[in-house]
Amino acid sequence: MRTTTKCRPHSMLATVLTLATSVATAWLSANAAFAVERPNVLFIAVDDLRPELTSFGADNMVTPNFDRLAKSGVRFHRAYCMVPTCGASRASLMTGIRPAKDRFITFTARADKDAPGVTTLNTHFKNHGYRTISLGKVFHNPADNKSGWSEPPTRPNAKPYITEQSLAATVKDNKGRSRGPSWENGGDVPDDTYTDGIIANQAIDRLRELASHPDQPFFFAVGFTKPHLPFVAPGAYFEKYPVSEVRLPKNYFPPKAAPQGAVHNSGELRSYSDIPKTGVLSEAKARQLIRGYHAATSYTDAHIGRLLDAFDELGLSKNTIIVLWGDHGWNLGEHTMWCKHSCFETSLNAPLVFVTPDSMKLRTGAATSSLVEFIDIYPTLCELAGLPLPKHLDGESLVPILKDPTTSIKDQAISRFKDGDTIRTDQYRYTIYRDKDGQVTGHMLYDHQKDPGENANVADDANYAEVVKTLADQLRSNMGKPSSLLKKGEVSKKD
Numbered sequence: 053m054r055t056t057t058k059c060r061p062h063s064m065l066a067t068v069l070t071l072a073t074s075v076a077t078a079w080l081s082a083n084a085a086f087a088v089e090r091p092n093v094l095f096i097a098v099d100d101l102r103p104e105l106t107s108f109g110a111d112n113m114v115t116p117n118f119d120r121l122a123k124s125g126v127r128f129h130r131a132y133c134m135v136p137t138c139g140a141s142r143a144s145l146m147t148g149i150r151p152a153k154d155r156f157i158t159f160t161a162r163a164d165k166d167a168p169g170v171t172t173l174n175t176h177f178k179n180h181g182y183r184t185i186s187l188g189k190v191f192h193n194p195a196d197n198k199s200g201w202s203e204p205p206t207r208p209n210a211k212p213y214i215t216e217q218s219l220a221a222t223v224k225d226n227k228g229r230s231r232g233p234s235w236e237n238g239g240d241v242p243d244d245t246y247t248d249g250i251i252a253n254q255a256i257d258r259l260r261e262l263a264s265h266p267d268q269p270f271f272f273a274v275g276f277t278k279p280h281l282p283f284v285a286p287g288a289y290f291e292k293y294p295v296s297e298v299r300l301p302k303n304y305f306p307p308k309a310a311p312q313g314a315v316h317n318s319g320e321l322r323s324y325s326d327i328p329k330t331g332v333l334s335e336a337k338a339r340q341l342i343r344g345y346h347a348a349t350s351y352t353d354a355h356i357g358r359l360l361d362a363f364d365e366l367g368l369s370k371n372t373i374i375v376l377w378g379d380h381g382w383n384l385g386e387h388t389m390w391c392k393h394s395c396f397e398t399s400l401n402a403p404l405v406f407v408t409p410d411s412m413k414l415r416t417g418a419a420t421s422s423l424v425e426f427i428d429i430y431p432t433l434c435e436l437a438g439l440p441l442p443k444h445l446d447g448e449s450l451v452p453i454l455k456d457p458t459t460s461i462k463d464q465a466i467s468r469f470k471d472g473d474t475i476r477t478d479q480y481r482y483t484i485y486r487d488k489d490g491q492v493t494g495h496m497l498y499d500h501q502k503d504p505g506e507n508a509n510v511a512d513d514a515n516y517a518e519v520v521k522t523l524a525d526q527l528r529s530n531m532g533k534p535s536s537l538l539k540k541g542e543v544s545k546k547d
């Protein structure tokens with residue numbers, strides 16, 4: 053076990069607030085600490101991006117722009133989403149509060165419905181004089197927390213498919229939605245034939261306009277929509293991944309002794325017209341999907357590159373923080389599973405990068421293996437911008453890690469999905485499943501020192517009995533408390 057250096061930024065801030073005579077004074081004090089007054093924030097979300105990027109250790113990816121961003125800041129190799137599905141992950145991140153069994157459950161979860169009255173991240177910046185803008189997919193539902201933006205959110209949407217072949221293969225799924233193939237090679241078409249090219253065009257225009265008002269700080273959220281299914285991109289991005297070089301995961305098999313239901317049926321993928329409803333996908337189909345996901349990742353990478361080019365050209369790096377996050381992980385055939393929606397590492401680990409202006413004197417070009425959670429993004433941005441921390445926040449500021457990437461601020465990352473609650477520590481991932489009455493229906497433990505692929509559940513191995521007991525206690529005492537058990541006026545907080 054690695055030695056943990058505990059930092060408690062909440063108490064540091066509390067000290068600042070005690071000494072200050074007003075919030076405004078505290079704000080100025082905190083900013084003075086970073087020598088950038090009211091820094092802008094460029095907040096980049098990427099839908100369904102798993103940490104399979106060159107800068108995160110991949111040897112098979114073409115992601116020069118994610119890597120360029122990662123190398124100019126601090127990249128977090130062990131960042132975990134709170135819930136591995138779009139709406140719930142984003143609602144938790146934007147409120148800064150933990151999910152629970154009755155809060156932030158599904159892909160349609162909304163912050164303003166599940167945590168009414170909570171000051172979201174964008175609202176907090178708006179309340180402190182920032183111009184807050186949402187372009188693309190930020191909250192899952194564009195109507196969520198609408199009042200927290202200075203203007204109505206915009207979400208350009210191109211047609212999902214363009215080829216005759218895809219259009220002919222489009223069918224209605226069991227929810228009545230039109231579903232075409234899981235992937236499409238668009239051939240020789242302009243990049244803005246698809247949505248992320250359009251988002252980038254609009255984001256660049258908006259960035260130029262924002263930069264022309266230097267007296268007005270901004271919080272600009274740009275949400276890219278790929279590599280989320282379907283994996284569509286112009287042909288040039290598919291050509292970066294020759295078919296003959298596409299590899300299946302080493303563990304294209306279910307884990308040994310995993311509880312029933314831990315490996316799901318990849319339901320989200322099954323609704324696409326080229327995917328059989330049940331059964332393990334053929335290796336040929338698996339290779340098509342892997343290639344498509346990689347092509348869609350490189351496609352979005354190119355558009356992040358265009359946005360970064362504009363950012364550099366406008367000279368924004370001197371006073372703008374960039375944070376980039378994928379909203380959760382993605383299974384690309386590991387354990388024969390696809391999509392997210394599970395309590396395995398591949399569903400929960402997602403990319404997180406912070407880039408700060410040079411004058412803040414924080415680290416650049418560094419990687420950290422500290423365990424962090426997406427609820428930590430909100431307090432981190434507050435501290436960097438010198439804003440007071442709302443009392444409801446469950447996370448911790450990551451600034452100590454941005455100063456020294458060997459620092460740890462917490463001993464565990466805790467996530468959940470539906471009936472599963474899961475804890476990741478330095479060495480282990482342990483998950484407990486319960487039925488609706490709270491009775492335990494199964495559990496699984498993976499020893500990452502011996503089994504980083506999570507291929508053998510050892511929860512019932514007598515040699516791990518003490519580990520299981522310790523982790524179950526640690527999970528119980530740190531997981532989010534259900535909203536139904538909170539007292540009036542409380543928002544979340546663990547037990």
Ligand SMILES: [Ca+2]
Nearest residue numbers: 099100138379
């Ligand atoms: Ca997502």
